[in-house]
Structures are given as structure tokens and as C-alpha cells.
Amino acid sequence: xxxxxxxxxxxxxxxxxxxxxxxxxxxxLSNIQWYKQRPGGHPVFLIQLVKSGExxxxxxxxFQFGEAKKNSSLHITATQTTDxxxxxxxxxxxxxxxxxxxxxxxxxxIP
Amino acid sequence: xxxxxxxxxxxxxETGRQVTLMCHQTWSHSYMFWYRQDLGHxxxxxxxxxxxxxxxxxxxxDGYVVSRSKTENFPLTLESATRSQTSVYFCASSxxxxxxxxxxxxxxxxxx
Numbered sequence: 242x243x244x245x246x247x248x249x250x251x252x253x254x255x256x257x258x259x260x261x262x263x264x265x266x267x268x269x270l271s272n273i274q275w276y277k278q279r280p281g282g283h284p285v286f287l288i289q290l291v292k293s294g295e296x297x298x299x300x301x302x303x304f305q306f307g308e309a310k311k312n313s314s315l316h317i318t319a320t321q322t323t324d325x326x327x328x329x330x331x332x333x334x335x336x337x338x339x340x341x342x343x344x345x346x347x348x349x350x351i352p
Numbered sequence: 353x354x355x356x357x358x359x360x361x362x363x364x365x366e367t368g369r370q371v372t373l374m375c376h377q378t379w380s381h382s383y384m385f386w387y388r389q390d391l392g393h394x395x396x397x398x399x400x401x402x403x404x405x406x407x408x409x410x411x412x413x414d415g416y417v418v419s420r421s422k423t424e425n426f427p428l429t430l431e432s433a434t435r436s437q438t439s440v441y442f443c444a445s446s447x448x449x450x451x452x453x454x455x456x457x458x459x460x461x462x463x464x
Contacts, residue, residue, distance in 0.1 A: 339400055
């Protein structure tokens with residue numbers, strides 16, 4: 242089916258350590274988007290990747306879209322306490338009408 | 353984002369009651385969405401709308417009704433609430449199909 246699997250479900254890191262979350266789809270994606278949801282908040286759009294092999298950076302965040310357009314990753318370098326929250330990927334399957342959200346990775350940063 | 357507002361923020365009701373969650377956006381976005389968020393399930397699409405008077409089912413539509421008589425409003429109604437519908441509900445909007453979505457602050461709904 243049209244699902245987007247995301248791992249890990251939870252991640253605890255010491256402040257300053259790196260963090261990576263991964264998304265995988267069994268079918269090709271037209272695009273993939275990443276969102277961040279702070280505790281008690283709502284999802285906020287971070288970035289969209291469209292091209293095969295695309296890499297985008299936002300300060301300490303690096304986003305990648307796989308060559309086959311079936312997987313993506315978000316990497317945070319040197320985490321800070323402000324990075325705490327749940328990170329969701331959302332994929333648009335080729336030919337589909339809507340985004341499918343991954344189950345999210347909840348990041349805890351220990352000061 | 354101030355451009356999309358949900359009401360109420362919190363609601364407690366009883367099983368069997370009808371309850372309507374409101375969503376209003378000021379961007380004139382074509383697409384609007386309703387999601388429910390439950391632990392371990394992420395965001396699941398209930399219904400979406402591509403334009404006024406056009407609505408379609410998402411992943412988990414059973415027990416819900418939507419309407420979109422005006423572009424800016426997209427209310428979600430639980431016609432006979434059940435405990436399994438206890439959840440956090442998010443409304444979102446986007447410019448077009450597959451485009452980035454802007455979310456409201458959510459409604460935390462508890463059904464006793």
C-alpha cells in the first residue's frame with residue numbers, strides 16, 4: 242500500500258551529538274516533505290525535496306532524497322535543546338492525490 | 353500560523369453526541385485537510401477538499417462528515433462520537449495538490 246515508514250520511533254541524544262531519521266517507501270515518490278512538531282504544538286513545514294539525489298541544507302539540518310526517490314533522511318549536526326520535537330516525513334506517491342505522513346521520530350536532547 | 357485557526361482548542365463530550373470542529377483559513381488556499389494524530393500512528397488523513405464543494409475521503413473517514421461551502425471554511429463533524437475518536441485533530445491547508453501544508457494549532461477532543 243501507499244505508506245511511508247519512518248525510523249527510529251524515538252531517539253535520545255546528548256546535546257552536541259548528531260541525529261538522523263530515515264524514511265522509506267516501497268513505491269516511488271514525486272516529492273518528500275519534512276515537518277517538525279514541537280511538544281504540544283502543530284507540525285511546521287521545514288523543506289521539500291523533489292529531485293533524485295537532491296541534498297538541501299538548513300543550518301545544522303541536512304536533508305537527502307534517495308537516487309531511486311524511495312527514501313529520504315534528515316540529519317541534524319550537533320543537536321541543541323531547541324531541536325527537541327517530533328520530525329515527520331511526508332511523501333507524495335507518484336500518481337497519488339495526497340501526502341502520506343510517516344509515524345515520526347521523537348527526538349529528545351539531554352542537556 | 354495565524355492564517356489558519358481551529359476551534360475549539362479543547363473539547364470534552366460524551367459518546368453518541370454530535371460534535372463539530374471548525375477550521376478557517378485566510379490564505380485562500382485551494383486544498384484543506386483534516387488529520388487525526390494518535391500515539392504510534394502519526395498523522396492520518398480523514399478527509400480533504402480540493403476546492404469549495406469538492407471533498408474526498410482520506411485514510412480513515414468512517415464516522416466523520418465534512419463540508420466546504422466556502423473556500424475558507426472546512427468543518428469536521430462527528431455525527432455520533434465514539435471513544436475511539438478521542439484524539440488530537442489538525443486542520444491544514446495548501447496552495448495545491450502535494451504542496452507544503454500549513455497546520456492549525458489543533459483540537460484536543462476527549463470522548464467519555
